[in-house]
Each structure stands twice: as structure tokens, then as C-alpha cells.
Amino acid sequence: MRTSRFAAVTALLALATAACGGTPRAGLGGDSAAFEITKDTPPAKGPVDSVTWSLYAEPQSLDYAYAFDYPPNTVLANVCEQLMRITPDLKLQPGLASSVASPDPRRWVYTIRPGVRFHDGSTLTAEDVVASLRRHLNPKIGSYWVSAFRNVESVEKTGPMEVTVRLKRPDQLFNEEMGTSAGTVESAAFLAKAGQGYGTPDVGVNCTGPFTLDTWQKGQSITLKKFDGYWDPTLAPKVSTVKNVFIQDPSARINTMLAGEVDGGYLLPPSGLARLRAATNGKLYFGPSTTAVSLIPTDLKGTLGDVRVRRALSMALDRTGIIKAAAGGVATPAKAPAATGAWGIAVEAAEGYYAKLGALTQDLAGAKKLIQEAGATGKKIVMATSTLSPEIGVIANAAQAAGRAIGLEVELKAVAPDAYTALFSDPKAREGLDLMMTSWYDSTPDPLEFYGNLQTGNFANYGGYSNPDYDALLDRASGQSDPAARAATVAELQEIAVRDLVWIPLYEVPHTMFLNNRLTGAPTSIAQLQYPWAAPLGSAG
Incomplete structure (x- = not known):
């Protein structure tokens, strides 16, 4: 059920019939359909060994150029990172770029953050950024994010740790898109080595996020592992292993959550919301959304x-x-x-x-x-x-x-x-x-x-x-x-x-998330499609 990308939802909170922070909103299904927008979950109190998360489908690829839907983005949000970062409260801030400037309306200049390492131990460079962004301009790649680059004239290294994007015409949206998969940075060496196999189950990816891609069992699951060399201490993972399981049948997804076989999931089937609301082993959250x-x-x-x-x-x-x-x-x-x-x-x-x-x-x-x-x-x-x-x-x-x-x-x-x-x-x-x-x-x-x-x-x-x-x-x-x-x-x-x-x-619709009572810390908003939602996830007690 494809989508575009996600966006800031602060306006949703101001423009809807009721505001966020636990205030009821009226649905159209009677009193039982009224819902409350919750902006976040309480901070985690400690680490946990493993979490099992549900996806409604298996990603067709983990190549960021094709990450244009819920399943791949939910996985990649924890594995790969962008030049800019869109936070759970839907603000834009520097990510792998430590700063950004626009000297004139047709230039965006990114200073690359030093000391960042890819999952294979290599160090992030300006060359990696150039190679990653240029892939969207390559018609042989066929990037789903090519529209974000419609006004781009060139992407060049202009300093030891500086990359400049020159535009054919002014484009204010471009910098904001650098917080999405359009701005993902991958190792240039890994891209060259992987070739057409990049992002497939057999080859995988090599990014800079708080989790590494551990195993991809076709038709079953994608398991992520905590990356001890992650650069941002504020998002150091509290979970050692995250297993994303593919459950296409809506009823089966709900049943596994209610049975405690799965710890949670985003984008839940509407047909199961009433059952999840009544759950005693977890909580159903309605979060900010642009959907x-x-x-x-x-x-x-x-x-x-x-x-x-x-x-x-x-x-x-x-x-x-x-x-x-x-x-x-x-x-x-x-x-x-x-x-x-x-x-x-x-x-x-x-x-x-x-x-x-x-x-x-x-x-x-x-x-x-x-x-x-x-x-x-x-x-x-x-x-x-x-x-x-x-x-x-x-x-x-x-x-x-x-x-x-x-x-x-x-x-x-x-x-x-x-x-x-x-x-x-x-x-x-x-x-x-x-x-x-x-x-x-x-x-x-x-x-x-x-x-x-x-x-x-x-x-x-x-x-x-x-x-x-x-x-x-x-x-x-x-x-x-x-x-x-x-x-x-x-x-x-x-x-x-x-x-x-x-x-x-x-x-x-609001963004939906179910979370087992043993866990807390995950963001409720649709920002989870770009933000490393599993990093703050941890023990509730």
C-alpha cells in the first residue's frame, strides 16, 4: 500500500479537532472509535537483550534508492543514516552533515561530520557522500527518489570534508529531502563492490546507523544487531538484537502481538485496533501522522x-x-x-x-x-x-x-x-x-x-x-x-x-503502534520511517 515519504505533523496536532498530549479526538465509528494522540512513550529504564517486531510485508530491497515504502524504511531507519535528520518531533537537524549552508539560492553546502564509521569499520568521507547522492542521478539505477534531485545540476566534493550541491534553479525542499532516503549515505567502496547486488538478501548494506544488518532470511525475517561503534552517544542502542518478522495476514499480526510472540509493530491493520485496545499485555498508541x-x-x-x-x-x-x-x-x-x-x-x-x-x-x-x-x-x-x-x-x-x-x-x-x-x-x-x-x-x-x-x-x-x-x-x-x-x-x-x-x-489516519508492556522508549510518530526508532527502545521496568 504505497505511500510517499513522511512529513512533519505538528500541524496535525494544531489543526485537528483536538490537540495532542492525550486529548481525545473523535473518529467516525462512534465513541469506541475516539482516539488520543500520544506524542511519545516514556524513556526506557534499561537495556533488553532482544526485541521481535512485525512488518506487514517483506522489503523488496534494502537499497536506499528504492526505500519508498513502509517495510524497507522501517528497517533502514535503524541501519542507514542521512545528511540531515528528521527527529520524532518532526524537526530538521544536522545528521551525517555536522552543518549545512546556502551561500546563494542555487547552492547547498554540507560539512561532513568527522569520526563517523561505517559498519565495516571504514571512516565516512566526502567521497562517500558524493557517490551516494549521485546514484539518484543515474538513470541506470532508476531511483524512486529521483524527483528530489530534479533541480540538481551537480554534486561535488569541494573540501576535505565538504560536499556542494549545485542547483539548476532554487530548491528549498532539497535540503529537507536530505533527511529522507534521498539523503542516505553509503560507503562508496561497498557500493562499487556490491554492484547490482546492493541491498539484496545475499549482499546487504553497509551504513553508519546504530544497528547493523545481521541476517536476512528470505520470506521470514530481517535481524539487526547493535553497532558498538556508533558515533552518536545519545542514540546508543539499548537493545542488542531486533528481529523484524514478516507477517502479511492482518489477523495473524494481531494474534502474535496479543500472544506476546511479537513485541510490537507500526502501521497496524484497522480491523484489529479494537482487540489491541483491549490488550492487557501491551498498549496501542495513536501517534502524529501525515498519512x-x-x-x-x-x-x-x-x-x-x-x-x-x-x-x-x-x-x-x-x-x-x-x-x-x-x-x-x-x-x-x-x-x-x-x-x-x-x-x-x-x-x-x-x-x-x-x-x-x-x-x-x-x-x-x-x-x-x-x-x-x-x-x-x-x-x-x-x-x-x-x-x-x-x-x-x-x-x-x-x-x-x-x-x-x-x-x-x-x-x-x-x-x-x-x-x-x-x-x-x-x-x-x-x-x-x-x-x-x-x-x-x-x-x-x-x-x-x-x-x-x-x-x-x-x-x-x-x-x-x-x-x-x-x-x-x-x-x-x-x-x-x-x-x-x-x-x-x-x-x-x-x-x-x-x-x-x-x-x-x-x-x-493517525500513526499506529503497539508496544508490549515490557518495553518503552519507541517514538509513536510516523518519523519512525526515517528516525532510528529502535535505538531508544528498552526496558520499561
Whole structure:
């Protein structure tokens, strides 16, 4: 169920119906669906020998260039590090770069932190940074993060421990992206030696994080081991071994947690939240999140190319019913495809921007009329469905029912669980599809990241949307160093995206985590996809 990257969610806390820190938020499933946002867990009191963690799927690769989904990022967050670091409270700070400067709008200069060692004992150099970043520019690699480098002209070593990135045009978002997998640093020597095998079970990776990649048992688990040579004493691991087990079946994931066979996990199946809430051996946490669930029209040359058809489908959807069935009521309706948490750079202003957007309410009569006006009555669209997670099927069935109610045929095409994430990375995998569901998260504290996805030619512009006015606004926002001014421009982008329904928003959800009572210290927020969440994890007593 692919996503983008994650983003700052301080805005989510300010803009939601209720604030964080244990204040209840109302879901749409009755009182039982009300939930509380918890920003963190209590600090660990001591070390533990081993932890078993659950992932809903096995990573296809641990190559950071392809780390564009929950499973690989959850693992790599503990193993590899970036030039910048995005913290649990979703702030941007130096990481493997000890400092960063922008001498002019078209340059980012990174001073590399001295004394950092890779897991094989070699020392981090400027050459390693250059080699790591340049991989995203190599078309033979086919990096999923290539969009972060769309404005990059060159990456060069400009001092003994200095790397300069020169831009074709100003790009404020680039530095923020250096806190994501786009900014991951790997050993240049290891990359050269590994070749095409880099990130595979047989070859692995060699990074600088608090844990090393110990073993990868195909189809079963990935085990991480504490790295005693880690450079940052504030994140020295308290856990010796972390075993990430792959459990695709949602019920099985819940059962293993309730039985104590697994200590915890992130991104839990909504169908099991009620059972986890009632658990006596652990606690279910709802953390800050930038995740928004949407429908993505993947072929704007087909039936959904007419905005009236997209609008009609959106108007026909029963979002209240979808939230109850797909999210267990633990969600809030979305007004835009980017979650409210993406607005970390302008929390106060964002409330006004969202107030300008109309609520997405169901109107079958109006939707049917739009279909007739568009001459789309009886036309067919094909939507992907999968057993990867229950909500995919629930939403697909809801879209099919909505289409049927307004005279639009929605054919569901089953996609194997292991292949569903390929829909977001391989254009060939999307051939013959008109629509797919996504649970999408941003990677930076800037809404520009999401709306940049809709620029002409962007990797994540899955439907092929193209609007010159939109592109011009995006370029303007990219050059605005003042966060408030940039947010105002992004608000215009948001209005266009909502007007044109490039993506069809459904709802926003909190980040979920279950943690056994014997443990504490793990962050609750979606920052865990980049931050070494297992490092502060330890004994609760």
C-alpha cells in the first residue's frame, strides 16, 4: 500500500479537532472509535537483550534508492543514516552533515561530520557522500527518489570534508529531502563492490546507523544487531538484537502481538485496533501522522481524464461508511490529498487554507448528473484491489458501489500482495488501470513535497497530470526561502489540486503502534520511517 515519504505533523496536532498530549479526538465509528494522540512513550529504564517486531510485508530491497515504502524504511531507519535528520518531533537537524549552508539560492553546502564509521569499520568521507547522492542521478539505477534531485545540476566534493550541491534553479525542499532516503549515505567502496547486488538478501548494506544488518532470511525475517561503534552517544542502542518478522495476514499480526510472540509493530491493520485496545499485555498508541488515504486516477487519458467524471466519482463516495469499514472509525475526513500534518512550516496559516476548501460530501443526484453531462454513462474504469490489507478491498468495493449508483462501471482487478507496491514504482505495472488506492505519507515538514508530486513529469505523477499554471506556481514556491510565503504559494497549489481532483481525498489516519508492556522508549510518530526508532527502545521496568 504505497505511500510517499513522511512529513512533519505538528500541524496535525494544531489543526485537528483536538490537540495532542492525550486529548481525545473523535473518529467516525462512534465513541469506541475516539482516539488520543500520544506524542511519545516514556524513556526506557534499561537495556533488553532482544526485541521481535512485525512488518506487514517483506522489503523488496534494502537499497536506499528504492526505500519508498513502509517495510524497507522501517528497517533502514535503524541501519542507514542521512545528511540531515528528521527527529520524532518532526524537526530538521544536522545528521551525517555536522552543518549545512546556502551561500546563494542555487547552492547547498554540507560539512561532513568527522569520526563517523561505517559498519565495516571504514571512516565516512566526502567521497562517500558524493557517490551516494549521485546514484539518484543515474538513470541506470532508476531511483524512486529521483524527483528530489530534479533541480540538481551537480554534486561535488569541494573540501576535505565538504560536499556542494549545485542547483539548476532554487530548491528549498532539497535540503529537507536530505533527511529522507534521498539523503542516505553509503560507503562508496561497498557500493562499487556490491554492484547490482546492493541491498539484496545475499549482499546487504553497509551504513553508519546504530544497528547493523545481521541476517536476512528470505520470506521470514530481517535481524539487526547493535553497532558498538556508533558515533552518536545519545542514540546508543539499548537493545542488542531486533528481529523484524514478516507477517502479511492482518489477523495473524494481531494474534502474535496479543500472544506476546511479537513485541510490537507500526502501521497496524484497522480491523484489529479494537482487540489491541483491549490488550492487557501491551498498549496501542495513536501517534502524529501525515498519512492521507486517497484514490489516485492513474490514466488521465481514459474515462477519468474528464474532471467531471472524477468529481462525480468523488461525490458518489460514502466517506463516512468507508471510514467506519476501512479505518475502524479511527480517522478524520480529508479535504485535500496532502494530510494536514504536512503543513509544519505554517501551522497557524494552514487552518485558514483548509477552511477555504469545501467539505467532500456525498451527493448521488449531482454526481449522476455530472456523469450524464460528461457522456460517461455506462463507461468503464478499472481499479486495482488486493488482499495486501483489508482496507484496500473495502475502498475498492466502495468505489465500485459508488460507480454503480451513478451509471459508471468500476471493474476491480485483483493484484497480488507482493505486486501491489510495484504499482507505485513501475509504470508497466499500472498498464490497464484507471484507479488505485493509496495510503500516502510525506517525508518533510513542508507541504510543497506532496504537491510537487503533481508537477508535469514527476515520478509520482501517476496519472500524467499536466498544468502549466500549476508548474509555474510550483517553481515559484521552490524558490521561496521564507516559510510563510512558501506556504501561501503551496495553498494555491492545493486549491488547484482539489479543484482538478488530481487525487481524490478520502480520510486521514493517525500513526499506529503497539508496544508490549515490557518495553518503552519507541517514538509513536510516523518519523519512525526515517528516525532510528529502535535505538531508544528498552526496558520499561
